[in-house]
Amino acid sequence: MNTFRTGILLAAMTALFMGLGYLIGGGAGMAFAFMLAAGMNLFAYWNSDKMVLRMYNAQPVDERTAPEYVRLVRRLAENAGIPMPATYIVDTPQPNAFATGRNPDHAAVAATRGLIEMLTPEELAGVMAHEIGHIRNRDTLTMTITATIAGAVSMLANFALFFGGNRNAGGIIGTLALAILAPMAAGLVQMAISRTREYSADQAGAEISGHPMWLASALEKIENYAHRSRNDYAEANPATAHMFIINPLSGEGRDSLFSTHPATANRVTALKKLAQEINRANGRPWG
Incomplete structure (x- = not known):
């Protein structure tokens, strides 16, 4: 269901982008929007991991420099049936983590110093x-x-605001409305996709580790401490906030329309339910 919902949201995002191109320049604008999206996505496909890791000054580590952390990641990757991702540490006291990369063969995970400690x-x-x-x-x-x-x-949208749009698509009023509303709509779709994928990753992580309550306990602890310490790298790159396991920018915990992450309490509840199901399946009492 989460995969299906993500597909629908991605389709909506693409339709919004193509529609915006049409409203700005008609058929030619739609073709331009398509080529622009293709070019940007191709660049992001090959370079997004390098860009993000540089943004956070993430330092690569190995079994000599961080043996327990690296061995842990290797063991979990084996459990998940994927190649060992590159491992990094971000030097910030805020407890958090993220993953990046275009596919399992070219991926990296990064944990902050605060998280490991x-x-x-x-x-x-x-x-x-x-x-x-x-x-x-x-x-x-x-x-x-x-x-x-x-x-x-x-x-x-900024292009439409400064240079005008297709006069057959609403004139100046339509262009202004488009320039204001389109980025908001795109942001909402992006946030909805992010929240959907967090729930799926919680479930996958519980399966990989075999212990849903390990993640539940960690989420509660991270939520309590993450916003007491500033993540300067995240503050300088707010567009990357959705990548982290807990939003590094805001202390708001509500599962609201404008949140990049589900409410931590909701995630913990789902993990507790999953733990109960696993215990019942294994014939163990809940506790």
Whole structure:
């Protein structure tokens, strides 16, 4: 269901972008919008992981520099049946993590210094299993595409605002409305896709680690501490906030229309329900 919903939302995002091109320049505008989207997505496909890791000054680590962390990621990748992703650490006290890369063969996971220092080994396993779940589900590519199209929508909307649009599509009033509403609509679709993929990665991470409550405990701890320390890298690159396991920018925990992440309480509830189902299936009492 989550995959189907993501497909519908991606289709809506693409339709919005193509429609915006048509309203600006008719058939020629739609063709331009298509070529622009194709070019931007091709660039993002090949370079998004490098760009994001540079944004956060993420440093690569191996078994010599961070043995327990790297071995943990390797074990979880084996559980997930994917190649070992490159492992990075971001030097910030805010506890958080993200995954990036165009596919499981070209992927990376990054944990912040604060995350590694604060969580227990079990909780860290729950978080990194979630990020590996994103890689296995190919969410990193999905979110790159949606972020790229959302950025292109904003760019086209600004073009329409300054240079005018197709007079047959509403004139100046229609152009102004389009320039204001289209980026908002694209942002809402992007956020909806992000929230959908977080729930799917939570479930995948629980499956990969075998212990849903490890992730549930980690989410509660991260939520309590994440917004007490500033993530300067995220503040400088707010468009990447959707990549993290917990929103690095805001302390708002509501599952609202404008949130890039589901409410942590809702995610924990879903994980507890999954843990109960696993315990029942294994003949163990809940506790």
